[in-house]
Amino acid sequence: MTTLTLAAVAAPFDRDLEADFGRIEQLVEKARADGVGLLALPEAALGGYLADLDGEAEGPPALTLDGPEIGRLAAIAQEMVVVAGYCEVTPDxxxxxxxxxxxGDGVLGNHRKVHQPLAEDASYGAGDQFVAFDTPVGRLGTMICYDKAFPESARALALDGAEIIVCVSAWPGSRTNPSNDLTRDRWKRRFDLFDQARALENQVVWLSANQTGTFGSLRFVGSAKIVDPGGDVLSDTGVAGGVAVASLDVGQTLETARRAMGNLRDRRPEAYPPVVTG
Known part of the structure; x- marks a missing residue:
């Protein structure tokens, strides 16, 4: 039996990169002491998210995939597998x-957010693929926030062999009729439902990291969690933030979940209508 300890973070991050790295170092150090092998940090952990969803002109600092900041993140990770969100800029x-x-060996995978809510496309280009990749802790798939609202995203990763899917988010509370009590916020409810549904329908281990606190006009719902292939939440931070931690044998867990009812195995693609484009 090979047990893997997983952790998903709910914490605030902002434009102060040096402070962000300081927080990440503390989180990684604590996770290492707890024997964590895979740590998920939120969307925009390096430099913070947009200050609003109506098209922010300034935006977070733009970093290159092969630049010093990602290299610094890798150096902090050392033997641990760490997933973190950032604003990537390409040569063009x-x-x-x-x-x-x-x-610590470098970059294992990089995902560009495909689905863009509201006016996010005013600040970012859109990615165009969901691809799983191999890591020391198993085959992973990653996605960002609104990506998880589309079942095709997680299904594409599961069909590409992802055993664990990590979704990093800066998911806010509702902008219309917000609840004073974040635990009762309808956007938090959706955040939680998507996490459990995507894990269950694809029978994968699911890590969900999210921002907390407020930034600009946004108030984030936290609720980082780890969900098993049956859709059951193994650990949840709640809206106040923290780190959700769970340990399991991923291979055995997947085998047990898929033994009687295999949602991927029992698919009937020939019976499904073609996906409509446009």
Missing amino acids: GTRYNSAVCVT
Whole structure:
């Protein structure tokens, strides 16, 4: 039996990169002491998210995938697999809302957010694929925030062999009729439902990290969690933030979940209508 300890973070991050790295170092140090092998940090952990969802002109600092900041993140990770969100800039100047997966050996995978809510497309280009990749803790898939609202996102990763899916978010509370009590906020309810549904329908281990606190006009719902392939929440931070931690044998857990009813195995693609484009 090979037990893996997983952790998903709910914490605030902002434009102060030095402070962000300081927080990440503390989180990684504590996770290392707890024997964590895979740590998920929120969307925009390096430099903070947008201050609002109506198209922010300034935006977070733009970083290159091969630049010193991602290299610093890898150095902090050492033997641990760490996923974190950042604003990626390419040589042609296009910015993407991205999530990078690193160890001390360097970059293992990089995902550019495909689905863009509201006016996010005013600040970022859109990614165009969901691809799983191999890591020391198993085959991973990553996605960002609104990506999880589309079942095709997680299904594409599961069909590409992802055993664990990490979704990093800066998911806010409702902008219309917000609840004073975040635990009763309808956008938090959706955040939680998507986490459990995506894990269950694809029978994968699911890590969900999210921002907390407020930034600009946004108030984030926290609620980082780890969900098993049966859709059951193994650990949840709640809206106040913290770190959700759970340990399990991923291979055995997947085998047990898929033994009688295999949602991927029992698919009937020939019976499904073709996906409509446009």
